[in-house]
Every structure is written in structure tokens, then in C-alpha cells.
Amino acid sequence: DTAVSQTPKYLVTQMGNDKSIKCEQNLGHDTMYWYKQDSKKFLKIMFSYNNKELIINETVPNRFSPKSPDKAHLNLHINSLELGDSAVYFCASSQSTVHEQFFGPGTRLTVL
Amino acid sequence: AQSVSQHNHHVILSEAASLELGCNYSYGGTVNLFWYVQYPGQHLQLLLKYFSGDPLVKGIKGFEAEFIKSKFSFNLRKPSVQWSDTAEYFCAVTSIQGAQKLVFGQGTRLTINP
Incomplete structure (x- = not known):
């Protein structure tokens, strides 16, 4: 029984395509996040949702659009993919914004 | 804005050696502090956390960390x-x-x- 799950685990696609990554948590948490981990392992928050409402939106190109259909799901849609979007994307969830976060297994996105 | 600095980029040790990894943050207010570990090819897992109370916190797998407020550190x-x-x-x-x-x-x- 995985706490935070993401699909797909790997995503290889061509520049210009549109793709989505899905995230689900079964922990009953109110807050969910998307992070980007670059090739140097640096982790940066992209978005945060609390009870389906966007609360953090970092400086991310508007090609990236998060969607939260309910508290347990937070999906990430990326339009017009670029080479620089290649990274590992992690979903996470927490009880609140100040509590520890539980991370999903990551989605390795490769844009060719 | 908050920032977090880890002093060592790459540490190489032999088995049984003692370990200390440095962490300093810049923020004047009250903070919650965490250490996460990412094993090769895996997701991040929480090692330990500090919210309040005893500044020496123990985590999983024999790890511990000490919060020194005056030094803004959590090694x-x-x-x-x-x-x-x-x-x-x-x-x-x-x-x-x-x-x-x-x-x-x-x-x-x-x-x-x-």
C-alpha cells in the first residue's frame, strides 16, 4: 500500500509534445506538492495545493499547469515540452504546510 | 527569503567512520527543520525532524541532529x-x-x- 504514488515512472518524449504526470496519495493529507529535481540533484518546489486550492506557485513557465481534482490527487500537465524540462519530478504530500512531507517515487522525464 | 546551505558537496568515508554533515539556514523567524535521505534511484525519505523541544533529535538508522538556534545550524x-x-x-x-x-x-x- 504505497503512500504517494506517481505515474509514469519514466517518460521519454519529443520536444514540443504535451504530457501529463499523475500523483495520488492515500495518507489523507490536505496538502500536495510538485518538485523538480535537476541533474545536480537540486530540489525546487514548483506548486503546492491545499484542499484543492493553489497556495504556492513558484516562478514556473506557464506551460506547466497543475490540476487537483480532489484532495488525494495532484496532476501535472506540461505543454510544448522543451529540452530544459528534462528532470525528475517528485510529488509529495503532508498533513499541513509545516509538517513533514512524504514523497512519491519520482517521474524521470527525458525530452529529446 | 529563506535559504539553506549544506557545506559539503561530496563526502567520502570508510565504514565505521563518524559522520557530520553541516547545514545552515537563513531565516529570522521560527522554523521546522528536516533531514531527508535519497538512496540511489529512490525517492526522498525522512530521516529526522525538529519542531520544538529538545534540540538533539534522533532519527532512523542511528542518525541524529542538533539544532543550534544561535548558529542557525542543524547538523x-x-x-x-x-x-x-x-x-x-x-x-x-x-x-x-x-x-x-x-x-x-x-x-x-x-x-x-x-
Whole structure:
């Protein structure tokens, strides 16, 4: 029984395509996040949702659009993919914004 | 804005050596502090956390960390490392006021030689 799950685990696609990554948590948490981990392992928050409402939106190109259909799901849609979007994307969830976060297994996105 | 600095980019040790990884943050208000570990090819897992109380906190797998408020530091320690501790270690901080977003340090790669 995985706490935070993401699909797909790997995503290889061509520049210009549109793709989505899905995230689900079964922990009953109110807050969910998307992070980007670059090739140097640096982790940066992209978005945060609390009870389906966007609360953090970092400086991310508007090609990236998060969607939260309910508290347990937070999906990430990326339009017009670029080479620089290649990274590992992690979903996470927490009880609140100040509590520890539980991370999903990551989605390795490769844009060719 | 908050920032987190981890002093060591890559640390190489032999098994049974003692470990200390440095972490400093810049934020004047009250913070919650975390250390996460990322084993090769895996997701981040929480090692330990500090919210309040005793500044010396114990985590999983024999790790501990000490919060020194006056130095804005939260260093991670382990008295005797094992080969299986080879991983990337991240210090992270969130303020309990304001934006309340988790800010990560740049990570420290730990390599343990058998």
C-alpha cells in the first residue's frame, strides 16, 4: 500500500509534445506538492495545493499547469515540452504546510 | 527569503567512520527543520525532524541532529557509518509563518567505502 504514488515512472518524449504526470496519495493529507529535481540533484518546489486550492506557485513557465481534482490527487500537465524540462519530478504530500512531507517515487522525464 | 546551505558537496568515508554533515539556514523567524535521505534511484525519505523541544533529535538508522538556534545550524551526525548509508542527504527548512514552503539545501552526496 504505497503512500504517494506517481505515474509514469519514466517518460521519454519529443520536444514540443504535451504530457501529463499523475500523483495520488492515500495518507489523507490536505496538502500536495510538485518538485523538480535537476541533474545536480537540486530540489525546487514548483506548486503546492491545499484542499484543492493553489497556495504556492513558484516562478514556473506557464506551460506547466497543475490540476487537483480532489484532495488525494495532484496532476501535472506540461505543454510544448522543451529540452530544459528534462528532470525528475517528485510529488509529495503532508498533513499541513509545516509538517513533514512524504514523497512519491519520482517521474524521470527525458525530452529529446 | 529563506535559504539553506549544506557545506559539503561530496563526502567520502570508510565504514565505521563518524559522520557530520553541516547545514545552515537563513531565516529570522521560527522554523521546522528536516533531514531527508535519497538512496540511489529512490525517492526522498525522512530521516529526522525538529519542531520544538529538545534540540538533539534522533532519527532512523542511528542518525541524529542538533539544532543550534544561535548558529542557525542543524547538523546531521552518525557515530559509525555503514556502506548502506551511501546516499544523497538533504537538509530542509520551513518557516511556520509566512509562505511556509519547504526549502532544500543543495544536498550532500555521501559515499561509504567498504
